[in-house]
Amino acid sequence: MRETENSVVAKEANRGNAERGGVDKGTVELRPDLLSGVSLPAAVIHEAPLAHNLAWMQRFAEAHGARLAPHGKTTMTPALFRRQLEAGAWGITLATAPQCRAAFAHGARRLLMANQLVGQANMAIVAGLLEAGADFYCVVDGVENVRQLGRFFEERGLRLVVLIELGVPGGRCGCRDQAGVEALAEAIAAEPALVLAGLEGYEGVVHGDDPAAAVSAYAQRLVEAALALESAGHFEVDEPIVTASGSAWYDLIAEAFQDASLQNRFVPVLRPGCYVVHDHGLYREAQRDVLVRRPDLQHGLEPALEVFAQVQSLPEPGLAIIALGKRDIGFDQLPVPLRRYREGGAANATLSVAGWQVTKLMDQHTFVRLPEDADDVAIGDIIAFGASHPCLTFDKWRQLLLVDETLEVRDSLSTCF
Structure with missing residues (x-):
């Protein structure tokens, strides 16, 4: 029995390789340009705010004489565990025995x-x-x-x-x-x-x-x-x-x-745990309160996690249906439209989402009420959405894309939920 258990621990790092090899939930087609070469929707982590958050929270803990053991259940992403440990984390916190087994198998x-x-x-x-x-x-x-x-x-x-x-x-x-x-x-x-x-x-x-x-x-x-x-x-x-x-x-x-x-x-x-990518909802609000209590803490955390999806249908005036749903993004609060791009466009050529309001989220569809002057919306437009509570977005994906400021895909980060 013990040999079987230890072999499970040793092999956990390879769990899911066969699953990830096929076309299944969370698998994306990895190419260099997020706006032209990736099957959407896709969960995306931006490198610059990620790096900022890792360093910011580590400095905070050390400045208060404490150690940092980030809660790994947020991401269950071994590549992020490694970066947290490399930044100085004392250990990794988990919620369940299988989560602990997975983290240990990946080096924690x-x-x-x-x-x-x-x-x-x-x-x-x-x-x-x-x-x-x-x-x-x-x-x-x-x-x-x-x-x-x-x-x-x-x-x-x-x-x-x-x-x-x-x-x-x-x-x-x-x-x-x-x-x-x-x-x-x-x-x-x-x-x-x-x-x-x-x-x-x-x-x-x-x-x-x-x-x-x-x-x-x-x-x-x-x-x-x-x-x-x-x-x-x-x-x-x-x-x-x-x-x-x-x-x-x-x-x-x-x-x-x-x-x-x-x-x-x-x-x-x-x-x-959520600090590593922060969010556009619950924890952004909490961070504002932290900075009110502690104005000496400069800058604060930055949201690094977004989900990119495309306009799928414009069935009637003032309504856009986005190919994004509860299976793709957390929904304890409705997603927030952040930016819009033309498919195949440049990262710095953003289009307006002012006045866009998400009104409903279904399994694979998001309803967006458009303002009257939104007359340039096209099928295939790419929208970056922010979400609240990153735990509830990470667990929907087998891999997330790490991108730089030009939206070039730098890495694919596998999860082990």
Whole structure:
């Protein structure tokens, strides 16, 4: 059984090669010019803002005495994992055991699974990773899960490193109070196969009339809980971890960790994921709030992800149907028309999309209401669309195109969803 699991880990990097070789969802015809040589729609990452974002967030973490473990579930794109690690990331965060297996197979050695590890099949995947040399962490929030993990990994002759998750009432996972945290620490200590190495939280489930104040209060609770565990001698490692931070409130988490001087006693780890390509919706709005709170942070993140698609039909005055749908782009907010090009045109020869409004999104079609003066729209025109929440666009593609400022395709980036 173990040989089979390890072979799965070793071969994960080659998973999907046969799938990607044919004409299937997400496969694009790769040629140099996005405006003339690529089958659209296509998901596109712009190199300049991508490079900016990678460097910007790494500098931010380091300036606050923290390490960066970007959430890989956003992209599940090994080429982006490599660039994040090369930029200085401490590790890669993932959400599931199969995601961890895929990241490890593509070179990520330190894996932080910011989720509970449940189910023997998932435990077996993680056991295979540990046997293959992965530096792996997961979170726990209940005594029964601790007992299950303890039994499984003791039988395998392995030790599993865990972090206690601190949650909030009415939120998602996590211990609801300090008493629960302390009781769970005692339960972990009773399991020889488990090693308590820190505390984990997620502020994205914190809400209230003043969400910024609520997030700051939660961050303070996280700090206090970590210090209490340390004072009680519950950690079994020399450098325990304290980690939180999604892509909206990372500044408040980093400030709380820095103000408590945690870097002198812990390894503070930030886990934003969407920053790598940013967006034109939810996280753009969140970034504006960050820059209001922190005007000293220059410039901020830039949107790097767009989906290019063509005008398919002009069936009646004032209406354009675009060959783009829910299978191609995230839709928790409607896509935003950004720029328009003639097919075969030049990257600097843009046409107006002023007044264009997306009104409806179907599986393969987008309805756009055109202004009265939009009299130059032609079948085949190429529209660049922005989206909200990049996770929900990445997972629709088996590969994305990396382009330069002239829209020349520089690389094809495969995903491993």
